[in-house]
Amino acid sequence: xxxxxxxxxxxxxxxxxxxxxxxxxxxxxxxxxxxxxxxxxxxxxxxxxxxxxxxxxxxxxxxxxxxxxxxxxxxxxxxxxxxxxxxxxxxxxxxxxxxxxxxxxxxxxxxxxxxxxxxxxxxxxxxxxxxxxxxxxxxxxxxxxxxxxxxxxxxxxxxxxxxxxxxxxxxxxxxxxxxxxxxxxxxxxxxxxxxxxxxxxxxxxxxxxxxxxxxxxxxxxxxxxxxxxxxxxxxxxxxxxxxxxxxxxxxxxxxxxxxxxxxxxxxxxxxxxxxxxxxxxxxxxxxxxxxxxxxxxxxxxxxxxxxxxxxxxxxxxxxxxxxxxxxxxxxxxxxxxxxx
Amino acid sequence: xxxxxxxxxxxxxxxxxxxxxxxxxxxxxxxxxxxxxxxxxxxxxxxxxxxxxxxxxxxxxxxxxxxxxxxxxxxxxxxxxxxxxxxxxxxxxxxxxxxxxxxxxxxxxxxxxxxxxxxxxxxxxxxxxxxxxxxxxxxxxxxxxxxxxxxxxxxxxxxxxxxxxxxxxxxxxxxxxxxxxxxxxxxxxxxxxxxxxxxxxxxxxxxxxxxxxxxxxxxxxxxxxxxxxxxxxxxxxxxxxxxxxxxxxxxxxxxxxxxxxxxxxxxxxxxxxxxxxxxxxxxxxxxxxxxxxxxxxxxxxxxxxxxxxxxxxxxxxxxxxxxxxxxxxxxxxxx
Ligand SMILES: Cc1ncc(C[n+]2csc(CCOP(=O)(O)OP(=O)(O)O)c2C)c(N)n1
Ligand SMILES: [Mg+2]
Numbered sequence: 169x170x171x172x173x174x175x176x177x178x179x180x181x182x183x184x185x186x187x188x189x190x191x192x193x194x195x196x197x198x199x200x201x202x203x204x205x206x207x208x209x210x211x212x213x214x215x216x217x218x219x220x221x222x223x224x225x226x227x228x229x230x231x232x233x234x235x236x237x238x239x240x241x242x243x244x245x246x247x248x249x250x251x252x253x254x255x256x257x258x259x260x261x262x263x264x265x266x267x268x269x270x271x272x273x274x275x276x277x278x279x280x281x282x283x284x285x286x287x288x289x290x291x292x293x294x295x296x297x298x299x300x301x302x303x304x305x306x307x308x309x310x311x312x313x314x315x316x317x318x319x320x321x322x323x324x325x326x327x328x329x330x331x332x333x334x335x336x337x338x339x340x341x342x343x344x345x346x347x348x349x350x351x352x353x354x355x356x357x358x359x360x361x362x363x364x365x366x367x368x369x370x371x372x373x374x375x376x377x378x379x380x381x382x383x384x385x386x387x388x389x390x391x392x393x394x395x396x397x398x399x400x401x402x403x404x405x406x407x408x409x410x411x412x413x414x415x416x417x418x419x420x421x422x423x424x425x426x427x428x429x430x431x432x433x434x435x436x437x438x439x440x441x442x443x444x445x446x447x448x449x450x451x452x453x454x455x456x457x458x459x460x461x462x463x464x465x466x467x468x469x470x471x472x473x474x475x476x477x478x479x480x481x482x483x484x485x486x487x488x489x490x491x492x493x494x495x496x497x498x499x500x501x502x503x504x505x506x507x508x
Numbered sequence: 509x510x511x512x513x514x515x516x517x518x519x520x521x522x523x524x525x526x527x528x529x530x531x532x533x534x535x536x537x538x539x540x541x542x543x544x545x546x547x548x549x550x551x552x553x554x555x556x557x558x559x560x561x562x563x564x565x566x567x568x569x570x571x572x573x574x575x576x577x578x579x580x581x582x583x584x585x586x587x588x589x590x591x592x593x594x595x596x597x598x599x600x601x602x603x604x605x606x607x608x609x610x611x612x613x614x615x616x617x618x619x620x621x622x623x624x625x626x627x628x629x630x631x632x633x634x635x636x637x638x639x640x641x642x643x644x645x646x647x648x649x650x651x652x653x654x655x656x657x658x659x660x661x662x663x664x665x666x667x668x669x670x671x672x673x674x675x676x677x678x679x680x681x682x683x684x685x686x687x688x689x690x691x692x693x694x695x696x697x698x699x700x701x702x703x704x705x706x707x708x709x710x711x712x713x714x715x716x717x718x719x720x721x722x723x724x725x726x727x728x729x730x731x732x733x734x735x736x737x738x739x740x741x742x743x744x745x746x747x748x749x750x751x752x753x754x755x756x757x758x759x760x761x762x763x764x765x766x767x768x769x770x771x772x773x774x775x776x777x778x779x780x781x782x783x784x785x786x787x788x789x790x791x792x793x794x795x796x797x798x799x800x801x802x803x804x805x806x807x808x809x810x811x812x813x814x815x816x817x818x819x820x821x822x823x824x825x826x827x828x829x830x831x832x833x834x835x836x837x838x839x840x841x842x843x
Contacts, residue, residue, distance in 0.1 A: 212775045213703035236673035236709040237640050237701050265639070268674075303560025305622050307638030476841050479832075480622035481611035482559045487834045 179364040186219045186356040188330035189295070192337035193220070193257060195366045197227050200255065203341060206233040206242055207259030207295075216261045217297050217356055243269035243294070247277045250292040255341060262308050263298035263350060266316075277346040278321030292346040293337070299352045299390060299440055300489055306477035309485075311389070311441040313350045317418040317450070323347040323371055324418040326389040330360035332415060335369030342368065352390045372419035376428065380410035383434040383499050386425055388414045388447055391438040391471075391490060398495035409499060417447055425451060426460040433465040436498055440489050443472025466502050471495060520800055523735035532797055535577055535734050537811045539569040539790045541818070542593040545602050548819050549592070549609055549623075553769065557827070558609050562623045563590040564765040567732070570789035571696045571759035572597045574737025575664055578745055584632040584650050585664040586643030590696070590763070591636035594666050595626045598633045602818065606826035614829040634663075640701075641674030643667060644693075648680045651689035651754075662690045662748045670701020672715050681722040681756065690748035692741065693756045696731065698763045703775035719756040731759025732789040762787070 183191065196203045204227075210220040211234040224232040235242045239260060246256040260266055266273065277290045300309035317324045325340065325347060327333040333351070340347035377392065378399050387395035392413035399409040410428050414421065429435050435455060437448040448470035455461055455468060471490040479485050517525040527535075546564045553562060565572065572593030576585065579598075587594040595605065600616070608615025609623050616626050627635035634650060637643045647665030654661040671677060672695055684691045695715045699706055712718065719726025725747070729740045737759055744755035762784035766773055773781070797803050 208701075209703045211703070213771075214774075216702075216770075234704055234708065236704065237670040238673045238675065240675055268639075303622065305560065305620070305625060305638065307624070307642075474837060476838055477620075479620040479837065480560060480617070480625070481619040481832050483611075483834055484620065484832055484837055487837055 180361045181364070182359045183330050183362040184356065185327075185330045185333050185351070185358045185360070186217065188334040188362045189219050189337055189351065190221050190223065191362070192334045192341070192366075194223060194226060196338060196341045197223075197231060199366070202253060203255045203257065204231040204233065205257045205259060206235050206246060208235055208237055208261050210234060210259050215259060217353065219351075219356070220259065239265050239268035240271060243272035244276070246292050246294075247272050247280075247290055250277075250290045251280065251288060255291050257293045257295060257341065260294060260296040262304075263296035263312055264307055264310050266294070266296060266312060269294075273316070273322070273346070273348070274319055278319050281345065282321060289344045290346050291344050293340045293349055294346070295337075295349045295351060297353045297356075298350045299354060300478045300485055301354045303480060303482060303485065305480040309478040311350075311439070311473065313348070313388075313417055314441045314446045316348050317447065321346070322418060323416065324350070325371055325416045326350045326352070327415065328352070328355065328387075328389050328392040328413050330358065330362050332369060334362050335367050336371065336415065338366055339368040339371050343371065347371065350389065354390055355393070358393075369415070372416045372421055374412050374414045374416075374421035374424040376410065376424065377413050378409065378411040380408035381432055382408045383436060383502060384410045384412060384425070384428040384432045385436045385438060385495065385499065386412045386414055386451060388417065388439045391440055394490065394492045395438055395495055397492045398499065401492070401496045402499055405500070407499060407503060414447070420450065420454070422451070422454045422458070425455065426458050429455055429460040430463045433463050434502055435464070436469045436471060436495070436502060438471040438490050438495055440473050442475060443470055444475060446472050448472050466505055469498055469502055471498055521735075523733070523739045524796065527735055527738065529803060531577070532793070532803065533807060533811065535573050535738070536790065536793055536808060537815070538573045538577055538597050539734065539793070540811060541602065541815050542569045542572065542596045543790055544815050544819055545596060545605070546592055548823060549606070552606070552609065552823065558623070559611060560622050561768045561770065562609070563768050565590045565593045565763065567764035567784060567788065568696055568698060568761045569593050570734040570737050571694065571731040571761055572666070574734045574759075575692070575694050575741040575757070578738055578741045579662065579664060582632065582659075583662045583664065584634055585666065586634045586647040586650070587626075587636040587666050588643060588668060588671070589624050589636060589638055589640070590668065591626060591666070592623070595628070595633055595636070599631060600626065600628055600633065603822035603825040606822050607829045610826045610829070611831065612826060612829035613832045614825070619832040641667060641671040641676040644671070644674075644676045644680035645683075647691050647693075648684050648689060651684065651691035652687060654690055655687070660749055662692060662745050664692045664694055666694050666696060668701060669695060669697040669699070669706045669715055670704060670709065672718065673701070673709055681718070681724065681754070684754040685722045685724050688751065688753040690751070691754045692744045692748055693754060695756065695758045696761060697758050698761050700763070700767070700776070702767045705775070714758060716756055716758040724754050724756055726756040726758070728758040728760060731761030732787045732792065734789055734793055
């Protein structure tokens with residue numbers, strides 16, 4: 169049940185999340201000459217968060233392309249290149265700037281295959297740092313993944329570990345269709361075991377990070393990490409939480425969630441995007457529409473971002489998104505209600 | 509009138525001869541205030557009082573001051589992520605800016621915005637902007653509004669060389685031109701958009717050349733010469749106010765510090781930075797004026813001393829100010 173890399177013997181070492189992403193890009197570029205990266209300050213600067221790092225020195229400026237500041241233009245250029253035989257990886261400097269590129273992603277990339285009668289495809293990956301916690305305020309801290317999860321024709325993934333970051337990125341690059349790859353800024357320095365060899369993680373598969381019997385906690389991105397830490401706190405109080413890292417929000421692995429809910433009878437969904445009309449609403453509705461609903465012993469609980477633009481002040485910023493202690497409190501609350 | 513002033517000061521270049529002693533001292537004071545504000549902000553950052561990042565305009569003070577000091581108090585401006593100078597030149601209170609940087613309730617945005625979002629709409633500062641190019645269409649809207657309200661307000665729109673590659677730049681200039689709006693576009697060309705040299709990011713070497721496509725005057729000026737910036741700004745502002753439409757001014761300048769606090773400067777040379785350090789707009793004004801014997805050094809020294817005191821008081825105010833109350837997090841959220 170627990171997801172352990174199968175080929176972990178010998179060739180595994182510790183990498184940061186950022187290094188794992190860089191390694192995936194490097195291996196994809198070595199293996200396939202059509203793979204290239206474009207984005208702002210990804211060359212000599214190495215990327216705003218240092219993710220592309222030395223790739224410019226390994227692959228040259230023709231395959232690691234520093235672009236002008238023109239998000240709509242570079243997204244469109246990536247779509248056009250993808251439509252005609254290349255496999256572009258577009259880095260947007262912050263995921264907030266996807267709002268400027270949205271036309272090409274939503275109206276073009278997502279629709280081309282269907283609209284053209286299945287006779288074309290857009291093998292495009294859009295990588296972008298998202299999330300709050302760095303004091304970057306309202307225009308540099310959003311979690312907009314749910315917007316794109318609403319669009320048929322886009323796959324949306326959110327890795328939360330270095331292992332997943334590499335495996336999901338390699339799968340995204342292989343994918344013949346557009347994949348939006350939301351990285352979390354606070355995870356870039358997180359270390360974890362990553363095999364040297366290339367490997368792929370199927371897009372659309374959740375993973376059970378911790379088995380438990382009392383409550384299911386589904387988290388996305390950094391919230392999966394916080395949920396796991398919260399589960400340890402809960403265990404100390406005699407509560408066994410099952411933690412699911414959703415990994416992809418489109419396609420969404422609802423089956424893994426249903427299976428868990430049938431076992432635990434309680435569900436908490438935790439995500440950083442604004443609570444209303446978000447990932448939590450979709451999961452809650454999916455459970456309510458399924459046979460897992462009959463197993464519920466308590467109302468489903470959503471923990472999402474507050475209904476505010478992200479504030480600058482660090483205390484406010486923390487208060488605006490779920491923290492580990494909020495998850496613990498929610499679980500205790502849910503179980504207490506349940507006992508009454 | 510200006511030619512008679514020139515006649516009064518025949519040994520001076522016209523840009524400087526045209527400036528009164530008061531304007532020279534006001535411009536010097538504004539530039540020095542911006543410089544010291546940013547140096548003190550940098551120091552506060554090192555000491556851990558500031559969370560997040562900051563974009564410093566050290567070395568670029570003349571473009572902010574040359575343009576903004578030529579405005580009327582009722583005029584408006586849109587600023588950028590590198591906007592401390594624009595705000596201070598427009599009259600922002602450094603104490604409220606420090607308070608904002610420190611995330612305090614008393615800051616311009618109540619601690620919610622930080623360095624990248626300083627705004628004071630009442631005084632005509634329509635805001636710094638975290639989105640490159642974000643202010644360009646907003647300036648067009650402010651100028652449209654001024655025209656519709658039949659006010660004689662002018663809007664100055666600051667943006668960088670990098671921003672001029674965004675679609676928003678082209679859309680904004682075209683609209684401003686077809687509607688003959690009272691807006692002055694000021695490109696602060698500091699040679700780089702983050703690590704991207706303008707030679708690699710722009711098809712033309714001078715952003716001013718792009719004005720041709722939008723049928724407006726475009727002029728490049730030495731952005732480290734406050735008197736020269738002021739001269740071209742006055743012409744463009746007068747044209748806008750007279751209902752003759754927009755202009756594009758390109759101030760060629762240089763940022764001495766890195767792009768933000770995390771820049772390692774891999775994309776430029778130490779020699780280049782040093783060369784530009786030698787063109788400090790503040791020292792340049794002071795030395796030129798002293799060299800001409802127009803004003804005595806103690807006038808400048810007195811300004812410097814007053815700024816030191818003002819900075820000290822402002823930082824103490826910011827430190828002593830309360831943090832915002834987390835219970836009021838959702839205040840101002842109406843939907
Ligand atoms: C739409 C958008 N794209 C990218 C960024 C990231 N970014 C912030 S400032 C900057 C460079 C801007 O260059 P320029 O316009 O020349 O202004 P300068 O920083 O040189 O003052 C970049 C790429 C952003 N904030 N917004
Ligand atoms: Mg620039």
